[in-house]
Amino acid sequence: xxNSVTPSAATVQDASTAWPDLVTAALLGTxxxxxxxxxxxxxxxxxxxxxRRAGLRPGLPSAPTGTGDAEAPADxxxxxPEAAARRLAMLLPGPDAPSGGAGSLANISELLPQYxxxxxxxxxxxxxxxxPPLLDAARARSELxxxxxxxxxxxxxxxxxxxxxxxxxxRTPLPGDADLPDERLWQEGLFAxxxxxLTRLRRRDPAAARELLxxxxxxxxxxxxxxxxxxxxxxxxxxxxxxxxxxxxxRSKNVRLTAAELLSTLPGSALALRMAERARTAVxxxxxxxxxxxxxxxxTACDAAxxxxxxxxxxxxxxxxxxxxxxxxxxxxxxxxxxxxxxxPEAVLALPVSDTWAAELREAWSRAAVRQNDSAWARALLAxxxxxxxxxxxxxxxxxxxxxxxxxxxxxxxxxxxLDRHDQDAHSLxxxxxxxxxxxxxxxxxxxxxxxxxxxxxxxxxxYPWSHSGVLGVAERALAPExxxxxxxxxxxxxxxxxxMFTRLAATLRLRATMLTxxxxxxxxxxxxxx
Amino acid sequence: MEDRWTPEHVxxxxxxxxxxxxxxxxxxxxxxxxxxxDTASGAAAVWGECEGSGSTPYRTVxxxxxxxxxxxxxxxxxxxxxxxxxxxxxxxxxxxxxxxAPVWAATWLSGRRTRSGQKAAHEADTSSxxxxxxxxVAAGRRRERRAARVAAGASELEARLADQLxxxxxxxxxxxxxxxxxxxxRMVDAxxxxxxxxxxxxxxxxxxxxxxPSRLLEEYGLCHLLATGYRRVDVLPEPLAAxxxxxxxxxxxxxxxxxxxxxxxRWLVLGARDSADERVTTRRIWLRGSESGRDALLLSxxxxxxxxxxxxxxxxxxxAELAFHPGARPLRAVLGPRFGAPVPPPPAEAxxxxxxxxxALDAYGLALGDDPWLESWPVVLRxxxxxxxxxxxxxxxxxxxxxxxIPVDRRGTPDAALWRLAAVSGGRPITLFGECGHRxxxxxxxxxxxxxxxxxxxxxx
Numbered sequence: 001x002x003n004s005v006t007p008s009a010a011t012v013q014d015a016s017t018a019w020p021d022l023v024t025a026a027l028l029g030t031x032x033x034x035x036x037x038x039x040x041x042x043x044x045x046x047x048x049x050x051x052r053r054a055g056l057r058p059g060l061p062s063a064p065t066g067t068g069d070a071e072a073p074a075d076x077x078x079x080x081p082e083a084a085a086r087r088l089a090m091l092l093p094g095p096d097a098p099s100g101g102a103g104s105l106a107n108i109s110e111l112l113p114q115y116x117x118x119x120x121x122x123x124x125x126x127x128x129x130x131x132p133p134l135l136d137a138a139r140a141r142s143e144l145x146x147x148x149x150x151x152x153x154x155x156x157x158x159x160x161x162x163x164x165x166x167x168x169x170x171r172t173p174l175p176g177d178a179d180l181p182d183e184r185l186w187q188e189g190l191f192a193x194x195x196x197x198l199t200r201l202r203r204r205d206p207a208a209a210r211e212l213l214x215x216x217x218x219x220x221x222x223x224x225x226x227x228x229x230x231x232x233x234x235x236x237x238x239x240x241x242x243x244x245x246x247x248x249x250x251r252s253k254n255v256r257l258t259a260a261e262l263l264s265t266l267p268g269s270a271l272a273l274r275m276a277e278r279a280r281t282a283v284x285x286x287x288x289x290x291x292x293x294x295x296x297x298x299x300t301a302c303d304a305a306x307x308x309x310x311x312x313x314x315x316x317x318x319x320x321x322x323x324x325x326x327x328x329x330x331x332x333x334x335x336x337x338x339x340x341x342x343x344x345p346e347a348v349l350a351l352p353v354s355d356t357w358a359a360e361l362r363e364a365w366s367r368a369a370v371r372q373n374d375s376a377w378a379r380a381l382l383a384x385x386x387x388x389x390x391x392x393x394x395x396x397x398x399x400x401x402x403x404x405x406x407x408x409x410x411x412x413x414x415x416x417x418x419l420d421r422h423d424q425d426a427h428s429l430x431x432x433x434x435x436x437x438x439x440x441x442x443x444x445x446x447x448x449x450x451x452x453x454x455x456x457x458x459x460x461x462x463x464y465p466w467s468h469s470g471v472l473g474v475a476e477r478a479l480a481p482e483x484x485x486x487x488x489x490x491x492x493x494x495x496x497x498x499x500x501m502f503t504r505l506a507a508t509l510r511l512r513a514t515m516l517t518x519x520x521x522x523x524x525x526x527x528x529x530x531x
Numbered sequence: 532m533e534d535r536w537t538p539e540h541v542x543x544x545x546x547x548x549x550x551x552x553x554x555x556x557x558x559x560x561x562x563x564x565x566x567x568x569d570t571a572s573g574a575a576a577v578w579g580e581c582e583g584s585g586s587t588p589y590r591t592v593x594x595x596x597x598x599x600x601x602x603x604x605x606x607x608x609x610x611x612x613x614x615x616x617x618x619x620x621x622x623x624x625x626x627x628x629x630x631x632a633p634v635w636a637a638t639w640l641s642g643r644r645t646r647s648g649q650k651a652a653h654e655a656d657t658s659s660x661x662x663x664x665x666x667x668v669a670a671g672r673r674r675e676r677r678a679a680r681v682a683a684g685a686s687e688l689e690a691r692l693a694d695q696l697x698x699x700x701x702x703x704x705x706x707x708x709x710x711x712x713x714x715x716x717r718m719v720d721a722x723x724x725x726x727x728x729x730x731x732x733x734x735x736x737x738x739x740x741x742x743x744p745s746r747l748l749e750e751y752g753l754c755h756l757l758a759t760g761y762r763r764v765d766v767l768p769e770p771l772a773a774x775x776x777x778x779x780x781x782x783x784x785x786x787x788x789x790x791x792x793x794x795x796x797r798w799l800v801l802g803a804r805d806s807a808d809e810r811v812t813t814r815r816i817w818l819r820g821s822e823s824g825r826d827a828l829l830l831s832x833x834x835x836x837x838x839x840x841x842x843x844x845x846x847x848x849x850x851a852e853l854a855f856h857p858g859a860r861p862l863r864a865v866l867g868p869r870f871g872a873p874v875p876p877p878p879a880e881a882x883x884x885x886x887x888x889x890x891a892l893d894a895y896g897l898a899l900g901d902d903p904w905l906e907s908w909p910v911v912l913r914x915x916x917x918x919x920x921x922x923x924x925x926x927x928x929x930x931x932x933x934x935x936x937i938p939v940d941r942r943g944t945p946d947a948a949l950w951r952l953a954a955v956s957g958g959r960p961i962t963l964f965g966e967c968g969h970r971x972x973x974x975x976x977x978x979x980x981x982x983x984x985x986x987x988x989x990x991x992x
Contacts, residue, residue, distance in 0.1 A: 046756035071957060128957065
């Protein structure tokens, strides 16, 4: 027995046995492959193992995966203020933290979108270490993507070229994107990349985008043609009409319908004029002993010309075909047709309607007002109480769409008035959810006050907070921080479930205020510069 | 001028990610009152009161020299979110001005200093005191009994390994874990937990993917080496004998180690990494002496959910004495007396010196010469670019005439952590501390430039 772990002389002598031979002998067993006795083999294995480990050398670098530059381009934008950077780390869901922060005082998931919008608006760049979790978060929540991609900047794009999970970053167009769209992307890119390319080109040069699409139109698949056509919605003009007219003869029905819908939003288009012609035949002003009224005679058949203009032969929804055709015609008819014939929108809406067609007319005009972005008509349609129409097919969703046509301040004013008008109706709050979503955030004071009054009413009325989670969710995003005090007061007098809800809402509002102050930086609020 | 810690340093003290989030949330001004700090008079403390869910605010005080923490909250985490939030506020300079400590904070601070003084005195006492003869005899008998048991276990393991090798390892994958788990249980009975862990590992290797025969034979060899080494432990040179004993599973308690020689230095906190199983959370903290150049590893244990007690801010310098566990290649150490609070290093030393990939592997190889059972050795790499490749993540150095790369050891490092590393690098070389071993490099801390600043990133926080 020797005095150390140094292997015996015999072992050293045989230490040169190649490692693969040792492994083979060990696999087969020393009984079958008597290279050495088992303990000797183990001695040699130990020596070789240490030798192998101690002799490890670096290898040659492999080619990194991904495309593009080896180094991320520099980002000259200012970094987030320290406090705001730490706030971001807190708001982003981590692998170990339940999103929203379990049992936290404030609802964090509602704050992240606002944080990102504000931070991107200030023109900051995200800290490098936060870019991966930021991209992960926006991958899971697509509504965060535009702001997340802006904050992540060139580093985000560089990472996305390497990690397939973040491929969406390369497809997310940025408002005011300065780089020239890459023609290669159109020729070789994935479908979504091509849509992005077309969308960006359309923003810069509408005619060029249209011509690009026209140049290869016939080679594209029907489902692709449909989405490419959607890209033309932005900056649509009379110049697009000839192309869209030609698409009305497309092989695919959905493509035809989309082209027709686009044309109908061009008030001067030939399609719009054809529709107006049909509309004037179907809806006439008649004068009777009781006064003026609208007489409605929907078409009795869908002829070839109507088919070509994007009207389906049969109703897809189960409504009567005639009512459906009427709706399609009116929705595509320029609203000024009625203004010219029968007077301003309020006057037209006030006219009595023959038979049972009143609801159909309203519904179609609503669609037309939204499509044509006509605020005068939207205002007039909203002035009639939409809830009164609920039974007749009007929905809060329809009102919300009309609301979207109005200027932001007007939306808030209208919704506040609506809330106060319905102060006796305990159920009204849940139904205004979509209206509130359509209002600009943060809510102007009158709207915030109206929402607080409504919340006070439903809590006093014995409703359950969780049946109003939609409204409370919007409130977390949109109530002004000043409302926190009032919520504290509400919490004092409310039952425990509501008290908890009000406290949590107040905490969220306060956290939001802190968050926005931190983003403004230690030197005080800088003017947000939105490129 | 006082040296406030950066938020990164403060957050590196957090026991886990939820604490880090909670602390950030609490670092808003709203819940705090009566905050102040005293870093001028040598007291080195920060304090404040934090409004919580209770009727009275929590009182939090941090002694920066430890750092040690005191908070009246019921949290079992250490440090608690209030202490971290308070340090964050101090680090931001937000409303934490130089002041005289209020009575409640001063009482705790002076009490703590007295206690730690007494503890030091007590330790000095016990180290010089000679235990009475009877207890010495009893302890000696216990030691002998255990040594005999371990020796029996080691020779059983040796025989078992040789047996397996006679029959051949080819059907190891079909034998599964059970056989070696039984052996591991017998090693536990033999009071040799180190051998038990190796035996368990032997059961796992055959299912570890392609190339297992080679890895299995390496482990067999090293296991055999340890078992035979223990058989001869009495005749081995003392440092090597200590290494063998430690590998087999003999432990020394901290007080025992502290009775040995101390090394005072300004220790740079290179980084920390936690690993948890169902029974215990283990925190490893690596230090490097700025005078001695010695590497040191501190271990701290905590029950799950509580967090180990020891937490040192990554990237700061700590003036302290360490006592090393004996061994042929001393690394593990125990923290002895500290002299003042951890301070940021001078700007010139903000980034630690690093090695080339070649030199890093050499450092591991050299360490293996002393302790052949080492899985890895702590090193700082300079100028490496972390990147995903078709073969997995690797660290590449293209700065020299011959480009080189080593693989990243993926065990215990999730994808998300590696992408964060790639993001802070952005394809540019960074300084990276971690463990360099035969399975690759395990990243722990990165130093990277951000504008004019040098920042640190804990790879697996």
